[in-house]
Structures are given as structure tokens and as C-alpha cells.
Amino acid sequence: MTGAVILDPHLPLLVIAGLAMLAVLLTGYALWRGLAGWLPRAAAAFILLVALANPSLQQEDRAPLTDIVIAVVDESSSQTVGTRPAQTAAALARLRAEVASLPNTELREVTAQDAPGDGGTPLMAALAEALAEEPRARVAGAVLITDGQVHDLDLAPQMPAPLHVLLTGETADWDRRLIIRNAPAFAILGEPVALTLRVEDQGQVPEGVGGTAQLSIAVDGGPPDWYDVPVGEDLELPVTLPHGGQNIIQFQVAVTDGELTDRNNASVTAINGVRDRLRVLLVSGEPHAGERVWRNLLKSDPSVDLVHFTILRPPEKQDGIPVEELSLIAFPTRELFVEKIDEFDLIIFDRYRLRGILPTSYLENVRDYVTQGGTVLVAAGPEFGTADSLWRSPLADILPVDTTSRVLEGGFRPKLTDLGQRHPVTQGLEALGPKDGWGRWFRQIEISARGAGQVVMQGAEGKPLLVLAREGEGRVAVLASDHAWLWGRGYEGGGPQLELLRRLAHWMLKEPDLEEEILTALPEDQTLAITRRTVSELDPGPVTITLPDGTTTPLVLPQIGPGHYAAEFAAPMVGLYRLQQGTLETVVAVGPPAPKEFEETIASGEKLAPIVAASNGGILRIEAGTPDVRAVGEGRAAAGRGWIGITPRGAYVTQDIRVAALLPGWAYLLLAAALALTAWLREGRFAMGRHRAL
Structure with a gap:
């Protein structure tokens, strides 16, 4: 129980102060005049002023509150290596026992x-x-049980009491890690891109560990290639991407005996392969209304280098005009079809006919160009069924169609075949047309598919309209009509002309997103969005997912459209996931290339030292023994060898308050009256004595 005197004045304090000044002046005047009763009068005035101030005695019943010690236990991933879990458990148990005592x-x-x-x-x-959850007046100290690798030091709070660190780990720990200093998100196909790597050792590296390390590089989960690389030096590594789209490159350093962990020995980098400039050769056999369709499509893409020739004056034309007066550009046939044919990514023959411009040997070069990985698109017109058709040239060996001399005239609406509903070139195109359906075309060449030809669109009389095929390492497409331009003009509502031709061109350029049989997985946080596309009518079956720790799990993909299956998979851990379904296989990385938790694994109190020093705390290693806990005075050193200190705060809670006046009001009046009477009597006697003396 504690007590204190408090004031509850009857008048404002300024008024009481004014009355006090007036009393002092009157007392001084009485003293100056030599009045005998000045002292009792001054005492009476003081009693009255005290009564106006109304002093009271306040008594409190207080209950002491406990002091609070906060223990923050680091349970991050880096705390799971070595002996740290056992050290953390031992330190926490000892801290509990010490605080309880x-x-x-x-x-x-x-x-x-x-x-x-x-x-x-x-x-x-x-x-x-x-x-924030505890009253700061009760916090007597805080203890961090950690390896010291903290990543939010800028959020450190102002401590009201000592802060201590109990450091896990061993002084003899050492670790080797792989650092990817520079990895671009995009790279140009066919050109090497430089990645900057570094293999670095940390901690107490034992003698005998060499200055080189073995580094493996694997692309898309394939077999790794091993190299000897120096330790502690930046390494510029040129990498050439094998294909367009996402390329998963995995780097891994061989594990050395005695390393603290191998979680930072590997890193996964995803680089998107893009083409620099697509070189397209467009050869138009004659001017026609649809010629500009191809030119506009290819010229609208800034990444396409288009070489376009239209044969305006065939060799057999003899009109008597001198050659030197003609302003036509000579067709550089040898340069294009012999010397530089391999530089083109796509060759388009638009209504081309055999007129002796391209010798048979040049067309044989085109055939070989396709089988070795090139692509050819034939946009056919009425000439395709004549004697000078490309179908009657060496290109017939790679064309996936047979033709007749029949030209189907009359309006028809192109439509997708069952295969076209599933093929990525034409899948979903029907949704892009007008509500009443696609506009009509009015001419088609009668063809039939052969070999590996895939009919994805059909036209008049149900005949094949668009046929796709793979030949050798290349690809071939035949469009059996020259009326695609009607869609571009919006005739009868038009149709998805640009989207169809764009997809067709990109499929021929082997864009990964337009493969017929493809299994893809895109990471989104800790989830994999898995997609399977197929042109087969059969269910492809479940996908086998291999987790980073080697365990496997099957996943059934529900069908969401013709030939389109998709599902999401919650990834339970970060790392490289391998997905396999039949002969298809892909890999995907979940999480960062190298987790931040394992960038620095050696336990150290260096980062926390300034914060601990500001609170008079200490940093002690658990391997030297768990410390005692002592009470120390505020502002004194709170740590030493084998011990840490807390500052008792003496906080309390008030349970009851009682307030009572020092004296009742009548007592003040009685005292003041008695003092005033005393002053009057003294002054009266003094006056009578002086009168008698006179």
C-alpha cells in the first residue's frame, strides 16, 4: 500500500495564488507597522488558503506484475542443417528453466x-x-536463438531492455555454394549468351580442399556435362539455347565431404529463347488479289525480314521491249536458292508455277532444305493442278498432298475438321469468327492428303483445304485456295485471317507453343499450371511428377477442350520438378534459382551485433555452453562469460484507490478562527498596555 497527498481545490489555482499574494502583502504591511498580531493573522490566512486548496490523502493498493522475457526462436530453413536443431532445443530448454527459477x-x-x-x-x-503484444514497461529482456542470418534488419525495434543472441552452429563449419551473378531472362537462338557464375567457399575451410570444383550443366533435364572450374573466381560461361521458348538450365557443384549443406550447391535458371530476326522468302508466281495478304502479314511483324519477289515478266514473254529499258529487278535465283537458302527460316510459294525461272536443281535444294530442318508453305491457286504445278517438281517428294486438275468454283464456308478442332494451328478459331459464321470463299483446288499429311481445314465438297505435315526435320503446309484475302476484306463478316496465317507461320517456324504434342508446366508461386495438348482422340493418361527429393506422384489432367487437358498441382517444396507422360517430358523450376535462406549458411552474429550492443546485450555461442540468466540493474552491462542479464522492471497494477480529506472543513474554520482571535487579543492587550504607560 502506498500513499500520496493530492489537491482538489475549491477555487481555481490562479484565484488561490492571487489570495496568497494578497495575504503576503497584508502580512508584510502588518509587520512593517509593528502590529503584535501579524503572526497569528498570517497563520490564519495560511489555514484558509490550505482549506481552499482542499488537500486529500490518496492511498493505493498495488499488486506487482511479473517481468516478461521474450524468446524468439529461429525456425527458418537454414536452422535445419548440422547440429542446429539440437542446439536450439537445448538452449530453449535451458532458458525456460533459468527464467522459471x-x-x-x-x-x-x-x-x-x-x-x-x-x-x-x-x-x-x-x-x-x-x-507489440506486451506492455513495454514489463519487458525485462529478449533472447534470439538463431544462426544470425537475418534478412529484415531494417525492421529491428527499439528495445526497452537488453537483447541477447544465442548463436547456433559450430566454429568449424564450412560450406561451398554456387552463385549465379548474371543470368538474362531472354536470349537469341543460335547466339551464345554469357552467364556469370561463381563457386565460393565460406567458413573454416579445411586444408586439402582443392582450389577447383566440379560443375555440371544440364539443359531441360537432359544428361549433365561436367567441367572443372576455379573456386573463388567469377566464371563467364557462354550458353547457346537449343530451342525457342523456355529453356531450363540447371547448374550443380559436386558435393565435398564436410560441407554444411548441399542445398546451395545447385541453381536453376530459366531463359526464354527468342528469334532475333525471322528471314522469310516470299515468291509470288503472278500478281493477284491475295498477294498483298501475305505481304501485309509478314511486314506487320517488326521481327520479320521479308524478301518478296513477284514474277511479273516470265522468260517466255516476248514483247519486243529492250531489256535495258525495263525497270524490273532481276530474280537472283542462284543467290537465293543456292548460296543463301539456309539463311531463310520460311519459304512461301504463292501461286507459283514452273516457268523455267527456277531450274530443277534449285527446287531440289528447296526439298533438301526442308528435310534438313527448313519450312515451306505452298499457297495454291488454279495453277496447282496444271502441268507446270510445283506438285510436278522435285518438291512433290515433300508435299503431303496429291492433286487433280479440278478447280472447285462456287461459294463455300471453310470449317475445321475433327483433327483441326484439336490442332494448335486451328484450335479455337471458330470462336474468333462472326456470330453468323465465317465468310465464304469462292475457289479451291481439289487435293487429297497423303502420307503424314494432317487435314485441319476442309472446304468445298468436304475436300481438304489446309494440310500440314512434317518432312524429315522440317515442315510443309499446303493451303489449297487463293481466296483467304476475302476474310481480310470482311466479306460476309470475314474470318480470323490474320490469326490463322500467324499461327500457321509460327507453327512452321517451330514455335514451342504450337506443337501438336506438348506437355508444359508454368510455375505460379507454389503452384504448377500443367497443360497437355494432343491431336489424338485418346486420353493421354496421368502425368508422372518427380519432386525435387526424388519422390513421384501421378496427376490426372481433366479435359477442358478438344485435345486440351489442364490441371494445377500444389508444389510442396522448391526445386526442380520433372513431368513425364509417355514419351513427352519437361522440367520446371519452382521457387527462386537459389533460396535466400541458403545464400549464407555459416552462423555469425556480425549482422546483429550493432542492435545487441545498443541494448547492452551480448552474443554467446551455444556450443560453448548454454548461459545462466541473472538480474542486473538498468543501464549496466547485461552479458558476460557464461551468463546473460535481464533488467527487473517493477511493474504493478493498482487494485484499489482511497481518497480522504486531511481535515474536515469545520476544523480549518476552527483553527483559522482561533488564530484570528489570538491575533485580536494580542493586539488588544498591546494597545491597553501602551495606553496605561501614557
Whole structure:
């Protein structure tokens, strides 16, 4: 119980202060005049002023509150290596016992786990949240049980008491890690891209560990290639991407005996392969209305280098005009079809007929160009069924169609075949047309598919309109009509002309997204969006997913459209996932290329030292023994060899308050009246004595 005197004045304090000044002046005047009763009068005035101030005695019943010690336990991934879990458990158990032995003290425990999105160890955020939940006047200290690798030091709170660090790990720990210093997100196909790597050793590296390490490189989960690389030096590694789209490159350093962990020995980088400039050769056999369709399509793409020739004056034309007066450009046949044919990514023959311009040997070069990986698109017109058709040239060996001399005239609406509903070139095109359906075309060449030809569109009389095929390592397409331009003009509502031709061109250029049989997986946070496309009518079956730890799990993909299957898979861990379905296989990386938790694994108190020093705390290694806990005075050093200190705060809660006046009002009046009477009597006697003396 404690007591204190408080004031509850009857008048404002300024008024009481004014009356006090007036009383002092009157007392001074009485003293100056030599009045005998000045002292009792002054005492009476003081009693009246005290009565106006109304002093009271306040008594409180207080109950002491316990001091709080906060323990923040680091449970991040880096705390799972070596002996750290056992050290953490031992230190926490000892801290519990020490705090329990202290009078009027209790322990609050919180944990800090990996921050989402590879944010590292949020130890300071956990400490700040724990402090916010407790009255700061009761916090006697805080203890961090951690390896010291903290990634949110900027969130460190202002400590009201000593902060200590119990450091896990061993002084003899060492680790080797792989660092990807520079990895571009995009690279041009066919050109080497430089990646900067570094293999680095940390901690107490034992003698005998060489200055080189073995590094493996694997692309898209394929067999790795091994190289000897120096340790502690930046390494410029040129990599040429094998295909367009996403390329998964996995780097891994061979594990050395005694390493703290191998979680930072590998890194996965995804680089998107893009083409620099697509070189397209467009040869138009004669001017016609649809010629500009191809030119506009290819010229609208800034990444396409188009070489376009239209044969305006065939060799057999003899009109008597001197050659030197003609302003036509000579067709550089040898340069294009012999010397530079391999430089083109796509060759388009638009209504081309055999007129002796291209010798048979040149067309044989085109055939060989396709079988070795090139692509050819034939946009056929009425000439395709004549004697000078390309079908009657060496290109017939690679064309996936047979033709007749019949030209189907009359309006018809192109439509997708069953295969076209599933093929990526034409899948979903019907949804892009007008509500009443696609506009009509009015001419088609009668053809029939042969060999590996895939009929994805049909036209008049149900005859094949668009046929696709793979020949050798290349691809061939035949469009049996020259009226696609009607869609571009919006005739009868038009149709998805540009989208069809764009997809067709990109399929021929082997864009991965337009493969007929493809299995893809895109990471989204901790989820894989898995897609399977096939042109087969049969269910492809479940996908086998191999997790980073080697375990496998099957996943059934529901069908969401013709030949289109998709599902999401919750990835339970970060790392490289391998997906396989039949002969198809793909790999995908989930999470960061190298987790932040394992960038630096050697336990150290260097990062936390400034924060600990500001609170007079200490950093002690658990391997040297778990420390005692002592009570120390505020402002004094709170750590030493084998011990840490907390500052008792002496906090309390008031349970009851009683307020009583020092004296009742009548007592003040009685005292003041008695003093005033005393002053009057003294002054009266003094006046009578002086009268008698006179």
C-alpha cells in the first residue's frame, strides 16, 4: 500500500495564488507597522488558503506484475542443417528453466519461419510483433536463438531492455555454394549468351580442399556435362539455347565431404529463347488479289525480314521491249536458292508455277532444305493442278498432298475438321469468327492428303483445304485456295485471317507453343499450371511428377477442350520438378534459382551485433555452453562469460484507490478562527498596555 497527498481545490489555482499574494502583502504591511498580531493573522490566512486548496490523502493498493522475457526462436530453413536443431532445443530448454527459477518472471516464446516468396528469415519482424503484444514497461529482456542470418534488419525495434543472441552452429563449419551473378531472362537462338557464375567457399575451410570444383550443366533435364572450374573466381560461361521458348538450365557443384549443406550447391535458371530476326522468302508466281495478304502479314511483324519477289515478266514473254529499258529487278535465283537458302527460316510459294525461272536443281535444294530442318508453305491457286504445278517438281517428294486438275468454283464456308478442332494451328478459331459464321470463299483446288499429311481445314465438297505435315526435320503446309484475302476484306463478316496465317507461320517456324504434342508446366508461386495438348482422340493418361527429393506422384489432367487437358498441382517444396507422360517430358523450376535462406549458411552474429550492443546485450555461442540468466540493474552491462542479464522492471497494477480529506472543513474554520482571535487579543492587550504607560 502506498500513499500520496493530492489537491482538489475549491477555487481555481490562479484565484488561490492571487489570495496568497494578497495575504503576503497584508502580512508584510502588518509587520512593517509593528502590529503584535501579524503572526497569528498570517497563520490564519495560511489555514484558509490550505482549506481552499482542499488537500486529500490518496492511498493505493498495488499488486506487482511479473517481468516478461521474450524468446524468439529461429525456425527458418537454414536452422535445419548440422547440429542446429539440437542446439536450439537445448538452449530453449535451458532458458525456460533459468527464467522459471527467477522470482516474478515469465517467458514468452515466439517462432520465426521462412518468409513467403523467398523473403529469408524475418527474425526482427517476429521480435517487433512480440514486443507489440506486451506492455513495454514489463519487458525485462529478449533472447534470439538463431544462426544470425537475418534478412529484415531494417525492421529491428527499439528495445526497452537488453537483447541477447544465442548463436547456433559450430566454429568449424564450412560450406561451398554456387552463385549465379548474371543470368538474362531472354536470349537469341543460335547466339551464345554469357552467364556469370561463381563457386565460393565460406567458413573454416579445411586444408586439402582443392582450389577447383566440379560443375555440371544440364539443359531441360537432359544428361549433365561436367567441367572443372576455379573456386573463388567469377566464371563467364557462354550458353547457346537449343530451342525457342523456355529453356531450363540447371547448374550443380559436386558435393565435398564436410560441407554444411548441399542445398546451395545447385541453381536453376530459366531463359526464354527468342528469334532475333525471322528471314522469310516470299515468291509470288503472278500478281493477284491475295498477294498483298501475305505481304501485309509478314511486314506487320517488326521481327520479320521479308524478301518478296513477284514474277511479273516470265522468260517466255516476248514483247519486243529492250531489256535495258525495263525497270524490273532481276530474280537472283542462284543467290537465293543456292548460296543463301539456309539463311531463310520460311519459304512461301504463292501461286507459283514452273516457268523455267527456277531450274530443277534449285527446287531440289528447296526439298533438301526442308528435310534438313527448313519450312515451306505452298499457297495454291488454279495453277496447282496444271502441268507446270510445283506438285510436278522435285518438291512433290515433300508435299503431303496429291492433286487433280479440278478447280472447285462456287461459294463455300471453310470449317475445321475433327483433327483441326484439336490442332494448335486451328484450335479455337471458330470462336474468333462472326456470330453468323465465317465468310465464304469462292475457289479451291481439289487435293487429297497423303502420307503424314494432317487435314485441319476442309472446304468445298468436304475436300481438304489446309494440310500440314512434317518432312524429315522440317515442315510443309499446303493451303489449297487463293481466296483467304476475302476474310481480310470482311466479306460476309470475314474470318480470323490474320490469326490463322500467324499461327500457321509460327507453327512452321517451330514455335514451342504450337506443337501438336506438348506437355508444359508454368510455375505460379507454389503452384504448377500443367497443360497437355494432343491431336489424338485418346486420353493421354496421368502425368508422372518427380519432386525435387526424388519422390513421384501421378496427376490426372481433366479435359477442358478438344485435345486440351489442364490441371494445377500444389508444389510442396522448391526445386526442380520433372513431368513425364509417355514419351513427352519437361522440367520446371519452382521457387527462386537459389533460396535466400541458403545464400549464407555459416552462423555469425556480425549482422546483429550493432542492435545487441545498443541494448547492452551480448552474443554467446551455444556450443560453448548454454548461459545462466541473472538480474542486473538498468543501464549496466547485461552479458558476460557464461551468463546473460535481464533488467527487473517493477511493474504493478493498482487494485484499489482511497481518497480522504486531511481535515474536515469545520476544523480549518476552527483553527483559522482561533488564530484570528489570538491575533485580536494580542493586539488588544498591546494597545491597553501602551495606553496605561501614557
